[in-house]
Amino acid sequence: MLQIIAILSAKIIFKLNRLTGTGGAALPGLIAKKIDDQILLHLCWNNFPDGIIVVTGTNGKTTTTKLIADILEVSDISYLHNKTGSNLERGIVSEMLRRANWRGRIDAQVALLEVDEASIPAVLSQLNARTILVTNLFRDQLDRYGELQTTAQMIKKGLASQQGATILLNADDPLVASLADNDGNTYMFFGISDFNGPVLKHDYTADSVHSPISNAPLVYSKKYFSHMGVYKSKNGDFVRPKPDWELIKMKNFDTEGSRFMLQSETAQSQEIDLSLPGIYNIYNAIAAIAVAETQGIDEKSTTKVLKNSTAAFGRYEKIRYRDRDVVIVLIKNPTGFNQAIQTYLQDKKQTLVLAINDNFADGRDVSWLWDAAIEDIRSGRIIVGGLRRYDMALRLKYAGKTGQVVDELTACLDRAIDVTKEGEPVYILPTYTAMLEIRRFLVKETEMEDYWK
Amino acid sequence: MKSKHKLKLVHLYPDLMNLYGDRGNVLCLQQRARWRGIDIEVVPVGVGMKLPEDYDLLFMGGGQDRGQELVADDLFQKGHQIKASIEAGLPALVICGGYQLFGHYFKTSAGKKLPGIGVFNAATDASNRRLIGNVVVRSQRFGKLVGFENHSGLTKLAASLEPLGQVVQGGGNNGEDGVEGALYKNAIGTYLHGSFLPKNPAVADFLISAALARAGYEAVLTELDDSLEKKASELASKRPQ
Numbered sequence: 001m002l003q004i005i006a007i008l009s010a011k012i013i014f015k016l017n018r019l020t021g022t023g024g025a026a027l028p029g030l031i032a033k034k035i036d037d038q039i040l041l042h043l044c045w046n047n048f049p050d051g052i053i054v055v056t057g058t059n060g061k062t063t064t065t066k067l068i069a070d071i072l073e074v075s076d077i078s079y080l081h082n083k084t085g086s087n088l089e090r091g092i093v094s095e096m097l098r099r100a101n102w103r104g105r106i107d108a109q110v111a112l113l114e115v116d117e118a119s120i121p122a123v124l125s126q127l128n129a130r131t132i133l134v135t136n137l138f139r140d141q142l143d144r145y146g147e148l149q150t151t152a153q154m155i156k157k158g159l160a161s162q163q164g165a166t167i168l169l170n171a172d173d174p175l176v177a178s179l180a181d182n183d184g185n186t187y188m189f190f191g192i193s194d195f196n197g198p199v200l201k202h203d204y205t206a207d208s209v210h211s212p213i214s215n216a217p218l219v220y221s222k223k224y225f226s227h228m229g230v231y232k233s234k235n236g237d238f239v240r241p242k243p244d245w246e247l248i249k250m251k252n253f254d255t256e257g258s259r260f261m262l263q264s265e266t267a268q269s270q271e272i273d274l275s276l277p278g279i280y281n282i283y284n285a286i287a288a289i290a291v292a293e294t295q296g297i298d299e300k301s302t303t304k305v306l307k308n309s310t311a312a313f314g315r316y317e318k319i320r321y322r323d324r325d326v327v328i329v330l331i332k333n334p335t336g337f338n339q340a341i342q343t344y345l346q347d348k349k350q351t352l353v354l355a356i357n358d359n360f361a362d363g364r365d366v367s368w369l370w371d372a373a374i375e376d377i378r379s380g381r382i383i384v385g386g387l388r389r390y391d392m393a394l395r396l397k398y399a400g401k402t403g404q405v406v407d408e409l410t411a412c413l414d415r416a417i418d419v420t421k422e423g424e425p426v427y428i429l430p431t432y433t434a435m436l437e438i439r440r441f442l443v444k445e446t447e448m449e450d451y452w453k
Numbered sequence: 454m455k456s457k458h459k460l461k462l463v464h465l466y467p468d469l470m471n472l473y474g475d476r477g478n479v480l481c482l483q484q485r486a487r488w489r490g491i492d493i494e495v496v497p498v499g500v501g502m503k504l505p506e507d508y509d510l511l512f513m514g515g516g517q518d519r520g521q522e523l524v525a526d527d528l529f530q531k532g533h534q535i536k537a538s539i540e541a542g543l544p545a546l547v548i549c550g551g552y553q554l555f556g557h558y559f560k561t562s563a564g565k566k567l568p569g570i571g572v573f574n575a576a577t578d579a580s581n582r583r584l585i586g587n588v589v590v591r592s593q594r595f596g597k598l599v600g601f602e603n604h605s606g607l608t609k610l611a612a613s614l615e616p617l618g619q620v621v622q623g624g625g626n627n628g629e630d631g632v633e634g635a636l637y638k639n640a641i642g643t644y645l646h647g648s649f650l651p652k653n654p655a656v657a658d659f660l661i662s663a664a665l666a667r668a669g670y671e672a673v674l675t676e677l678d679d680s681l682e683k684k685a686s687e688l689a690s691k692r693p694q
Binding site: 139147148149204206207209210215334358364365366367368369370371387388389390391393394395397398399400 | 468471472473474475476477480481484517518519523585586587601603646647648651652681682684685687688689692693
């Protein structure tokens, strides 16, 4: 009964939201949860016959989830996906309620859930997932999450509540790899064993560089970024697990994408064409492949999707504005910032806009700007905006670079276009709320898709 | 008077005590010195490594609890030597976890007492609340200071120890007595990240100038254009806690 009241209340709020044109994606879920505390459990109980897929970790959740969604799409598997960006428990509940009929039936074979690391214990305590993916663990908005070890403990606790799940871990991230346990779940790994692309000179973001068993330092035979690579502890008590999905040969790697050979347990080694740039997207792609195989999806669907994939909302969005190519790449933490620098900001011909806000959703603390490899930026012109524009300008100054400060955030875009020649790209690296503001502006001014629709 | 301006900065445990962008402080000292023709060589000193015979500046940042536990024993072994240098006027900056271990002890939330090296006549106990947010401090010596705090350890200073300043916004040492940080001879302890020094260049220049004087150089620093630093500090101090 409580469940039906909760569902009906949420439905009314959805209606009101639509009438008033507001996009408070998580509100219905919040209200429903107030009425029925275990609404998520009740919704998952009798739905999703082909299982629930959970994706968590610091970076790459949204892109990986989108890749999986695209794979499900071409495989004709119906699914539910919390894609409007709210990956807290209430956002997930909201999406389920939006899709449910008044009795709580959801017409979807699979639930594909992107879940915030801190929400993992609460979410996993209410459902049994078939597949859980942990992408990576990096320093991220420490004012909200606290320490990396705490996050890892929370995820571990969530995983322990599962029965018979297949848990896919990034072998190249020592802290993620150390989550594997003897708890009745099946743990499998994915990783990159061959990489010949450029790496940063000023990467100071590695956090997990000691054995979780003995605290002995880790020694890397290969390091790609942050603490990602091929490692073993000095005393040999902790070794990178052999990946079940392993990139064994990098055939091509450039700013458009990559081609590589992937060896997996079930299939022969296969050649993968990926249309997303950057090594971080290779991790996202391999993770998506692992999830697809675990779900028993034909590899042809997967390779087709990866060959023509586009990034998620704000993660590498290209748009034409005033006859220039403008690319938006969201940055949320130093590792994400560094990956953007490593992948995109190596060309003198480009103009760079750094838009740094410190609203709650961005993280109030801007200290992380000092951990990013600003020294490695090669962009010819840099424009700085957002609430903490002077912090960013100062960071640039101490890296021996100059950022032009523009007070009004959306005016940064026009300034950038003004100083950019035709045929040269503009890269915008915004924090989360700055990204929303810039996108809103571009939706109004261009053909860009409004994601609330 | 020596002629070639060269200073050596010891960066303690850069691999373990490196959270919250604290390395920006080292970068700031290096650059502000370089802009005045002074070369600062950074010497990273990790667990099990020896301190150099002679050095001019000391820095230690904040870390995760795990990092702090991993370095505490090693720091304790170096404690005697560091303390003697600071008594003799060595300029030092220690932030957050580093600040805590430069007091008498840090008692973790698990009840474990990590011994500190007692540079500061102060002690820290973990609490179950966390002081998080933008901080503004009024310092007699340095004027307005800004930064971002994020700590659950609460530090109490002995009455004889001078705080870095009075809290205008935020928690400070313990959220109760209205003071932030500690100042002893040329050593500064603080909870402020941000990074701390870039937005508080007066403190950076104090450390450089103290290091120059101790090394026998002319300690008067040429003025730099700090308009960007001032604007960043101004904007930061207006952000909500």
